[in-house]
Amino acid sequence: MPRARPRVRPRAPRVLLGLLLCVLPAGCGAPAGPGDTAERDVRQAVADWSRTPPERLAGIPLEGWSYEVGSVRREGDRAATARAELRYRLTGYDTAPAGSARELALAEEGGRWRVTADRPAPGALPQLWDQGAVTVARGAHSLVLGGEGRSPEALAGIAAEADRAVPAASAAWPRPWAGRVVVLVPGSLERMAELLGRPADAYRGLGAVTTGQVGGGPAPADRVVVNPGAYQELSEQGRRIVLTHEVTHVATRAATTATTPLWLSEGFADWAAYRDASTTPAQGAPALARAVRRGETPGELPATEAFAFGGDPEVAARAYEGAWLACRLIAEKWGEAALVRLYEAAGREPLPNALAGALGTDFDALTRAWQESLREELG
Structure with a gap:
């Protein structure tokens, strides 16, 4: 969603975007x-x-x-x-x-x-090469495929940024994963929308999204799909944050299931992206800060529907910011290792069980601690 800061742009909620496979109707003849x-x-x-x-x-x-x-x-x-x-x-x-x-x-x-x-x-859905000639750039940890009109120099720059994002994601998620990423850079926003099968307005202003199949089991590698226009407008730090967020989704994919709360999966990816940055909560969560200063501290952790594409951008901004600050709080209060354990457990069992096992707390206590931290840091 558009934001005033160089903010990570969300991927689609854990919905299989169908980049690679569709069920077909019967043909004619x-x-x-x-x-x-x-x-x-x-x-x-x-x-x-x-x-x-x-x-x-x-x-x-x-x-x-x-x-x-x-x-x-x-x-x-x-x-x-x-x-x-x-x-x-x-x-x-x-x-x-x-x-x-x-x-x-x-x-x-x-x-x-x-x-x-x-x-x-x-x-x-089409493949990238259905849209025209494809240019390839290789990094140490990345493979970047560019659509028609993408210059080799621009793709090499994205490969270098992806190469920095991979070790950052690995540092936040110290669990085995492939340690490499495939990045698709279509020729335009409209071409991006064609690949993902949604209207272009759903991705306008987003730097990138990730496609992939949640949970373990054999599956092709995720694809990080870059919106070339919005990505180009970001600062160097903004591009780093966007790619680290998306690469973190790739790294955690096997541990992410339908039971993983969206606030945890999106908040963890943001936490990984901001982990080594000097961004303060007020700088990183301007929409939520405005709400807290108005006395509108959220009553609960962000609900799944708040993250939806095409909804109220202010609501979505507060959801992503709140999710980030929830994971930031967990990492600071219980420790980074506890946050990782919570993520793993939340993909296997109900959240109350995961919270009790990983943090020794319950959902209500976590919510109260999060609300208190919001008032202290944003009020």
Whole structure:
């Protein structure tokens, strides 16, 4: 949400944004019969064609590039459409294949079928390379893929910033994780919105968001998606805070589940981003400070709905600021190790149990301590 300071911009609440995979509706045309020789030839043509990634992907470290054809529909005697699932990995980053639902157009010429077009299936989200040429920048801990119009120099700068964010996130989250990050930099805000499947206004003013699957288990690496316009407007410190926040989400992904309170996941990412900064609570939480000075100290820790995209920006700002200060309080009062233990426990068990085990307190006592700290530091 827009803020007066170089503030970390929130990711989408733990909702799977579907960057890589969509469920497809049925297509049009006549389905090929089970004994249709043309269907067999179409499938073979897709298999032959998919053995080598397209030239426009040169430079992207890909492995396991393949198309699994789900259905074939004839479009007359010499045309066909195949629905397929593209599978691939970004070498050194994805621990499981990423997926993308595709629609391939084929034509028959001289008795042979060939692929003439490859596009996102209806209802599916595009890949970055569907939007044009992709430029690649590599860092020590990062892989940055830039969309059309992104300069190599700008991408190299983002890779360097991501390389600084990775060790900062690791210092805040001293648990095993990949220690590397994939960053996508689309050509514009509108292109970013296309990748994420939401209106552009949902991301206007946000520096970056993170996509990924919560919880453990095999899954492709998260993608940090940068809003190029908003990110460019940030100061150097603002860019560092944005990327450290998002990279912290990547680092904590395996410990984050549907039971993790949003105030804890967002507050922890902000705490990691500000952990080594000299930012005071009043500087870092201006919206909440204004409310406290009006005598409007929050009655409870931020609710999930307060973090929603497209809502009241003032409400969202207070929610993120309050979540940060709650995690900051826990780290100062109970210790950083206790905050990490609370995060881990909150992803496995109900919050009351996690609070009792990690902090030796309950929700009401934590809330009162947080309110008191808000009045002391912001009032």
